[in-house]
Amino acid sequence: MLLLLQMFYCLLHMLFRALKKLWQLKIRPCCKKRCSGKVDDNEVTEAPKPMPNDWEIERSKEDLDDFTLAEYTEKVILYGFLMVTVTIDLFVLTVPTQN
Numbered sequence: 001m002l003l004l005l006q007m008f009y010c011l012l013h014m015l016f017r018a019l020k021k022l023w024q025l026k027i028r029p030c031c032k033k034r035c036s037g038k039v040d041d042n043e044v045t046e047a048p049k050p051m052p053n054d055w056e057i058e059r060s061k062e063d064l065d066d067f068t069l070a071e072y073t074e075k076v077i078l079y080g081f082l083m084v085t086v087t088i089d090l091f092v093l094t095v096p097t098q099n
Contacts (some may be wrong), residue, residue, distance in 0.1 A: 003086065008025070
């Protein structure tokens with residue numbers, strides 16, 4: 001059940017991010033132009049800023065000052081627990097039930 005809720009949350013998150021981007025890039029500018037009746041010169045010449053790619057995002061992050069071995073071990077254990085839990089949940093979902 002928890003896996004289904006996580007998948008539903010992930011689906012909703014991706015859907016709303018796409019709808020937000022669609023609203024910001026397409027629908028809102030179109031509505032502004034229709035409602036005002038005139039086209040602003042600054043709005044036409046201004047190009048949208050490109051989205052930063054993954055490499056730029058990782059490069060702009062701050063350095064880890066005191067990232068100790070204990071913190072790293074904790075993160076590895078949590079990641080492994082999460083992967084095992086998801087694998088078991090997916091396996092249980094594929095096993096047919098007896099009725």
